Amino acid sequence: DSGVTQTPKHLITATGQRVTLRCSPRSGDLSVYWYQQSLDQGLQFLIQYYNGEERAKGNILERFSAQQFPDLHSELNLSSLELGDSALYFCASSVGRNSPLHFGNGTRLTVT
């Protein structure tokens, strides 16, 4: 068990809808990362937060947004969902700079 908790484990929703994925990092970790895993694209970096502030952006769509709260948990918001957004969404956390990433078990999103 990595210590990173993601909820929900599964999410099924319709096109056009909005969902929120939640992540609780390991105790003591200040950095949170979001990754998307799909069969054809592999693991793609979306966004990173460090102690509440956005630090880096990857291939994140404008329909997606995230935030990290004062208690360090993070939420990834996906809106105007499309069929192609169906994927596994992983959260990872690390202590900070130059520290290894530890992944949660992901949220499987299915858009119908």
Next chain:
Amino acid sequence: GENVEQHPSTLSVQEGDSAVIKCTYSDSASNYFPWYKQELGKGPQLIIDIRSNVGEKKDQRIAVTLNKTAKHFSLHITETQPEDSAVYFCAAGEGAGSYQLTFGKGTKLSVIP
């Protein structure tokens, strides 16, 4: 940006044999190279990592080698066991305060008892 190529995509070995997975990267600024193991229904689990100032690192049956000149790194698993069966991912990180890891496409390793 960084591009990581991983080979092979699938690998089958007999129990007790060795397995080798190879990755190449494109960005010479990358200085952190972790390997992750992903089992079905779970998230990637860090199994070993290496930084650019080290050429080789070993942890029991697992070893990683890095050739910065050639921009490639490899994972070596010796005395494979059925529980080693999983998908393995290599990654390269840019460092500089955050690790925006770029992952390879993964290798599905099957260890045949």
